[in-house]
Amino acid sequence: MFFCTFAKNLIYTEFIKKSHMQLQVPYIIAGPCSAESFEQVITVAEAVKKAGAQVFRAGLWKPRTSPESFAGVGQKGIEWLLYVQNNVDIPVATEVATAEHTALCIENGIKWLWIGARTTANPFMVQQIADYLGELKDNQKKDIVILIKNPINPDIETWCGAIERILKAGIHNIIAVHRGFSDSITTREQRLSRNDALWSIPLTLHRRMPDIPLICDPSHLTGDNSLVYKASQQALDLGFDGLMIEVHPTPEKALSDAQQQLTPEVFADIITSLRIPKKGASDQGLAALRREIDEIDASLWQLIRERQHVAKEIGKEKHKLGITVYQEQRFSQILAERMQWARENGLPEEAVQRIMDALHEIAINAQL
Numbered sequence: 001m002f003f004c005t006f007a008k009n010l011i012y013t014e015f016i017k018k019s020h021m022q023l024q025v026p027y028i029i030a031g032p033c034s035a036e037s038f039e040q041v042i043t044v045a046e047a048v049k050k051a052g053a054q055v056f057r058a059g060l061w062k063p064r065t066s067p068e069s070f071a072g073v074g075q076k077g078i079e080w081l082l083y084v085q086n087n088v089d090i091p092v093a094t095e096v097a098t099a100e101h102t103a104l105c106i107e108n109g110i111k112w113l114w115i116g117a118r119t120t121a122n123p124f125m126v127q128q129i130a131d132y133l134g135e136l137k138d139n140q141k142k143d144i145v146i147l148i149k150n151p152i153n154p155d156i157e158t159w160c161g162a163i164e165r166i167l168k169a170g171i172h173n174i175i176a177v178h179r180g181f182s183d184s185i186t187t188r189e190q191r192l193s194r195n196d197a198l199w200s201i202p203l204t205l206h207r208r209m210p211d212i213p214l215i216c217d218p219s220h221l222t223g224d225n226s227l228v229y230k231a232s233q234q235a236l237d238l239g240f241d242g243l244m245i246e247v248h249p250t251p252e253k254a255l256s257d258a259q260q261q262l263t264p265e266v267f268a269d270i271i272t273s274l275r276i277p278k279k280g281a282s283d284q285g286l287a288a289l290r291r292e293i294d295e296i297d298a299s300l301w302q303l304i305r306e307r308q309h310v311a312k313e314i315g316k317e318k319h320k321l322g323i324t325v326y327q328e329q330r331f332s333q334i335l336a337e338r339m340q341w342a343r344e345n346g347l348p349e350e351a352v353q354r355i356m357d358a359l360h361e362i363a364i365n366a367q368l
């Protein structure tokens with residue numbers, strides 16, 4: 001098990017040595033969810049550039065959940081983006097979901113492309129994009145930047161696989177984008193925001209692929225313009241290299257993602273208010289507290305082992321009694337009690353629910 005993980009890291013490292021994208025931190029990409037009109041695109045591009053964004057974003061082909069939703073202006077928006085690139089003088093990025101979109105962009109001179117969450121989840125689509133990119137000449141490849149969003153489901157392997165496919169096509173400017181997950185453990189009602197942050201997944205990705213810059217998309221992560229600042233700061237505090245933020249002149253009238261887009265004014269305020277923590281700063285002064293954490297963890301593992309031991313004994317009794325291993329009523333009851341305890345102690349309910357689910361899984365597996 002450990003050996004496999006280690007071997008895999010070696011393979012990734014081999015690819016990633018070729019990836020040398022250096023971003024000026026915090027790297028800011030901003031623009032509307034969808035390009036809606038020439039005027040909208042120009043207005044936002046000028047505003048976000050003035051506020052300090054390094055790249056302008058706007059979606060032309062929109063992957064929507066419902067077939068009734070606005071699906072983007074498509075190819076005709078390419079001209080608008082080129083106008084921004086040439087006249088506002090800022091690189092432009094758009095989403096590609098197929099090899100055809102990719103070809104249309106590259107042939108017209110749009111070199112920053114992102115693969116969206118729904119596409120990353122589909123290895124066939126990613127491979128078709130990779131195959132198209134792989135056929136390009138080396139001097140074309142070196143100017144292309146591919147941003148790869150996490151897949152909608154919390155599956156780090158699919159995310160790594162998509163990055164690997166693009167690296168193998170000879171594209172070395174790759175940026176991973178964390179935009180949160182539609183997670184199966186918590187329901188929409190239990191979450192504060194549109195998606196689950198599950199920060200440990202992008203942080204694990206970064207440990208595996210340390211040379212791939214990692215940025216956060218707080219707009220899709222939260223789905224709520226009032227939470228964008230908080231999520232942006234959290235990402236920077238966690239060491240993310242930058243942010244991709246949705247900005248619209250009149251968010252309430254936006255044809256897609258109206259609730260999460262910021263006005264140019266709020267965007268500019270957020271950019272100036274963000275705290276940029278130093279990366280790799282000295283950890284002097286933390287040693288004693290870190291030792292304390294290590295000791296607490298050691299006690300926790302000991303307690304989990306004891307819990308597992310008791311669970312096994314319960315399993316033997318259940319077997320003798322001829323009753324099922326899974327006792328739904330009992331689990332619901334202890335879950336409700338532990339959640340109540342979490343609330344009383346000011347612990348985050350969502351995390352406590354995950355811990356309880358994990359402990360229950362350990363107990364159930366011990367009994368099976």
Ligand code: PEP
Binds near residue numbers: 033034095117149220
């Ligand atoms: C987008 O960036 O507008 C988009 C559709 O994002 P995601 O793939 O993260 O849902």
Ligand code: MN
Binds near residue numbers: 034246257
């Ligand atoms: Mn969007």
